[in-house]
Amino acid sequence: MPKLVDPDARRRDVVDALFRVVVRDGLQRASLRAVADEAGLNIGSVRHYFANQQELMDFAMQAMLDRLDERLRGHTERIGNLGDHPRDEQLRLAAGFLAELLPLDERRRAEVTVFLDFNAAARTDPAFAALAHRTATDTRRLARRVLTRLDETGTLRPGRDLAFETERLTALLDGLGLGAVLHPDVLDAQTCAGVLRAHLDDLCGDG
Amino acid sequence: MPKLVDPDARRRDVVDALFRVVVRDGLQRASLRAVADEAGLNIGSVRHYFANQQELMDFAMQAMLDRLDERLRGHTERIGNLGDHPRDEQLRLAAGFLAELLPLDERRRAEVTVFLDFNAAARTDPAFAALAHRTATDTRRLARRVLTRLDETGTLRPGRDLAFETERLTALLDGLGLGAVLHPDVLDAQTCAGVLRAHLDDLCGDG
DNA sequence: AATAAATTATCACGCCCGTGATAAAAAAGA
DNA sequence: TCTTTTTTATCACGGGCGTGATAATTTATT
Numbered sequence: 001m002p003k004l005v006d007p008d009a010r011r012r013d014v015v016d017a018l019f020r021v022v023v024r025d026g027l028q029r030a031s032l033r034a035v036a037d038e039a040g041l042n043i044g045s046v047r048h049y050f051a052n053q054q055e056l057m058d059f060a061m062q063a064m065l066d067r068l069d070e071r072l073r074g075h076t077e078r079i080g081n082l083g084d085h086p087r088d089e090q091l092r093l094a095a096g097f098l099a100e101l102l103p104l105d106e107r108r109r110a111e112v113t114v115f116l117d118f119n120a121a122a123r124t125d126p127a128f129a130a131l132a133h134r135t136a137t138d139t140r141r142l143a144r145r146v147l148t149r150l151d152e153t154g155t156l157r158p159g160r161d162l163a164f165e166t167e168r169l170t171a172l173l174d175g176l177g178l179g180a181v182l183h184p185d186v187l188d189a190q191t192c193a194g195v196l197r198a199h200l201d202d203l204c205g206d207g
Numbered sequence: 208m209p210k211l212v213d214p215d216a217r218r219r220d221v222v223d224a225l226f227r228v229v230v231r232d233g234l235q236r237a238s239l240r241a242v243a244d245e246a247g248l249n250i251g252s253v254r255h256y257f258a259n260q261q262e263l264m265d266f267a268m269q270a271m272l273d274r275l276d277e278r279l280r281g282h283t284e285r286i287g288n289l290g291d292h293p294r295d296e297q298l299r300l301a302a303g304f305l306a307e308l309l310p311l312d313e314r315r316r317a318e319v320t321v322f323l324d325f326n327a328a329a330r331t332d333p334a335f336a337a338l339a340h341r342t343a344t345d346t347r348r349l350a351r352r353v354l355t356r357l358d359e360t361g362t363l364r365p366g367r368d369l370a371f372e373t374e375r376l377t378a379l380l381d382g383l384g385l386g387a388v389l390h391p392d393v394l395d396a397q398t399c400a401g402v403l404r405a406h407l408d409d410l411c412g413d414g
Numbered sequence: 415a416a417t418a419a420a421t422t423a424t425c426a427c428g429c430c431c432g433t434g435a436t437a438a439a440a441a442a443g444a
Numbered sequence: 445t446c447t448t449t450t451t452t453a454t455c456a457c458g459g460g461c462g463t464g465a466t467a468a469t470t471t472a473t474t
Binding site for chain 1: 323
Binding site for chain 3: 448455462471
């Protein structure tokens, strides 16, 4: 006879419900009651698995980071030996890697949306400060890594200041994500990916 | 005997207080009571000049847009006849123009912060939808205008897709603003302005 | 000075919130 | 079966919110 409830699975369900509420109504309206309703649970059940609201949020933030790491891991190996591929393939891989941070499909859209809301909240709520700092440095590190790889294989145009280009690429990624989430009608997924790719092409100088 | 209270001035005072609360505590905590406290007024007084919360928000949004327009107007004439200036001056003017959208000093920082919070709220609250749409298109139009001017004077590198470059520049501006507001320790004002300038230099091809 | 209008100040209502406390029900272990 | 633990379900409290209603006070007008 299997255990009828798996605590870990329950926690994941609740966090998924939290994410849905955040995407639909905003972090601000993600109250314990709303999350419980979304999960189809009584608020008492939710509170049994999360001592208080902060614990739920902490768990959710960790889940966010874990899932993103998971998806990035697949790309990491492919980009490690970038020199094995032809130039065009290199750019394709690099763009695909960075595009994990862009809301190009429903899953990524939900992720980026949640990240944006949490980061916005972090500006005035210290409870989210650690997450915000980490996501910011993670994006930066990812951008830098890609640029470094392209530079090592000689694909990048020479004479580029990597630190500067990292800031530019990071800002571009953040801006594309923000624009695509807030105004999907103006900045659609295709344009979004195209701008990123064009930027990389530009850095590698075929124009 | 002068009127002791000027209704328009009062409204401006209240809106200024609202902006301070939003910058300090976030839009979410900008309740009528909090704003009244910040303005040093009784909530009854605030409600005498704004029938309800929505009216206050509408007034605040309009004030935001008006003030930004005001500041941009000064730049508009200078950039109109861009061809009169030498190439380096052209880039300086263009960067200065666009930098009005970056949080490079306390005033702009406050402005961008408020804009970000309102736009984030607009994602899930229809009451802010009109503002969000307008700010998005305004930024885009500003970016496009600058690129068009640079193109007309032959400063821009040839063969550029203006629509594409507009998206790229818009995203860069949004991303720089977001990064500088959320993580001023990582992305300081100097770097922020530098990246923008470097991007324009890049577009005009001196590298 | 008397009246009208504008402004400031309170009170109360219903709503949603997080949370402590506790009971009820279900499952697991003996 | 009986007991223990886990899980689910309620209740109540204090707090903040927007807002309707109304009083109190101050300023302007006649």
